[in-house]
Amino acid sequence: MIRHRYLLLAFRLIVGGAFFAAGVLKVGDPLEFAQNIKNFRIVSHEVAFVTALILPWVEILCGALLITGIFRRPSALLVSGLLAGFIILIGVTIARGIDTDCGCFGSLSHKADWLLLVQDGFLLFFSLSILFAKTDRP
Numbered sequence: 001m002i003r004h005r006y007l008l009l010a011f012r013l014i015v016g017g018a019f020f021a022a023g024v025l026k027v028g029d030p031l032e033f034a035q036n037i038k039n040f041r042i043v044s045h046e047v048a049f050v051t052a053l054i055l056p057w058v059e060i061l062c063g064a065l066l067i068t069g070i071f072r073r074p075s076a077l078l079v080s081g082l083l084a085g086f087i088i089l090i091g092v093t094i095a096r097g098i099d100t101d102c103g104c105f106g107s108l109s110h111k112a113d114w115l116l117l118v119q120d121g122f123l124l125f126f127s128l129s130i131l132f133a134k135t136d137r138p
Contacts, residue, residue, distance in 0.1 A: 002129045011126035012066045018123060019079060020063025025106035027056040036103025040093055040112075058082075066130070076131035083124040090117050 002008060026033045034052035038045060058078070065075040086104075090112050093100065102112040110116070 003134055008130060008133050011130055012069065012072065015076075015079060015123055015126045015130065016063045016066030018063070019059045020067065022105050023056040023059030023061075023063060025108060026052070026103070027060065029106060030056070033103055033106065036101060036109070039098070039100040039103075040089060041096075041098060042089065042092070073131055076127045080124060080127045080131055083120050083127060087117060087120050087124065090120065 002011075030049070030052040033056065034045075034049045037043065037048035037051055043051070059082075062075045062079050062082075065071050066079065090102065093112050094114065094117075098112075100112055101109045102116055103109050104116070
């Protein structure tokens with residue numbers, strides 16, 4: 001596992017910043033985000049709406065906690081779980097041939113494609129590195 005404290009700090013800032021920004025960009029328009037969730041054709045309208053109300057706040061909280069280093073391991077665990085779920089969702093969407101925006105960054109989002117899988121894979125690696133870091137203070 002990675003032990004270099006400045007590299008782990010960079011990982012925290014990258015992952016935390018990405019999640020914080022994603023949450024902030026989605027929290028202002030939950031109806032648009034709910035529609036983005038529905039476009040994946042996996043959950044009902046009601047589940048999409050509840051998710052659109054809750055998920056951005058979870059992203060903002062986890063992002064802020066990772067950036068500040070407070071509760072970094074629990075935050076990294078939650079973010080890792082979210083990223084694993086996002087990777088599965090994007091993979092299933094690609095396999096089903098659904099052409100949709102990811103909704104990751106609100107109106108700044110791009111298509112749910114292989115590039116997004118790679119980006120989420122790197123973020124997952126970073127968050128798992130934070131989770132399993134052996135140092136006391138990255």
